[in-house]
Amino acid sequence: MKLLKKGAEADIYLTKWNNSNAILKIRKSKEYRNSVLDSKIRKQRTIRESQILSEVKSFGISSPLVYYVNLKKSEIIMQEIPGIPVHDLTESKIVKKSMEIGKLVGIMHQNGIMHGDLTTSNFILYKNKIYVIDFGLSQKTNKPEDHAVDLRLIKEILNSAHAKIMESSWNNFLLGYKSIVGNSQLSKITNLVSSIESRGRYAAVI
Ligand SMILES: Nc1ncnc2c1ncn2[C@@H]1O[C@H](COP(=O)(O)OP(=O)(O)O)[C@@H](O)[C@H]1O
Ligand SMILES: [Mg+2]
Structure with missing residues (x-):
């Protein structure tokens, strides 16, 4: 088995399942966590990830099939x-794909799913389709505040990992998101994003 990625939370291996290439994701134990709590967290995230990976398909989001x-x-x-993680695409392609990512996030939110870890590495472009992965921190929630946390994170990622294209990709993301959730929901959520940001700034000052 080939180790593909050593993440903060999980190791990712390339393996085989019924002769097809497959990904094995193993959540590692964290030494600093109490061991009972640690196994509870890993189990919970494994359940969450496998459930939501399957559930999002029912409303048209592309995601890997769960085999085992x-x-x-x-x-x-x-x-x-x-495919290629959106994080690794050229800047102009990231700008272009941001609208579709905004749509996908809008569809998840409209169906009561908060992804919980919206980074550009968690979207994979394959055969001109964007797949969503890494649902271990996702939650079932319709609370605008939770949806705002998702938007705040992807905005932060665009700002830090893709600074040169931040504005155009963020604008495209919002256009895509709006096309799904509508104007008034977009304003509600972006206002909440602004208030999270201003709290953050205030916290940094004191
Ligand atoms: N099903 C998959 N197909 C292809 N690559 C994958 C798949 N799952 C994970 N990866 C690769 O491994 C990386 C880390 O996996 P991910 O599930 O996001 O774990 P982490 O919680 O460590 O971020 C992804 O960014 C992607 O590059
Ligand atoms: Mg990830």
Whole structure:
């Protein structure tokens, strides 16, 4: 088995499932966490991830198929999406794809799912389609405040990892998001994003 990525939370291996390439995601234990709490968290995130990976398909989001789940080992085996993470695309492509990412996030929110870790590495472009991955921190929620937390994070990621294209990609993201949730919901959520940001600034000053 080939180790593809060593993440902060999980290790990702390339493996086989019925002769197809597959991804094995194993959540590792964290030494600093109490061991009972640690296994609870890993199990919970494994359950959450495998459930939501499947659930989002019902409203048209593309995501890897879940092949196998082992809760004791905090393992998921899923379809490999052999594309390119949006994070690694050229800047002009990221700008272009931001509108579709905004739409996908709008669709998730409209269906009561907060992703919880909206980074450009968690979207994979494959055969001109964008797949969404990494649902371990997702939540079922219709609360505008929770949806605003999602937008705040992706905005922050665009700002830090893709600073040169921040404005155009953020604008495109918002256009896509608006096309799904509508004007008044967009204003509600972006106002909440602004208030999270101003609290952040205030906290940084004192
Ligand atoms: N199903 C998949 N197909 C292809 N690549 C994947 C898949 N799942 C994960 N990866 C790759 O591994 C990286 C880390 O996986 P991810 O599920 O996002 O874990 P983490 O919680 O560590 O961010 C992704 O950014 C992607 O590059
Ligand atoms: Mg990830």
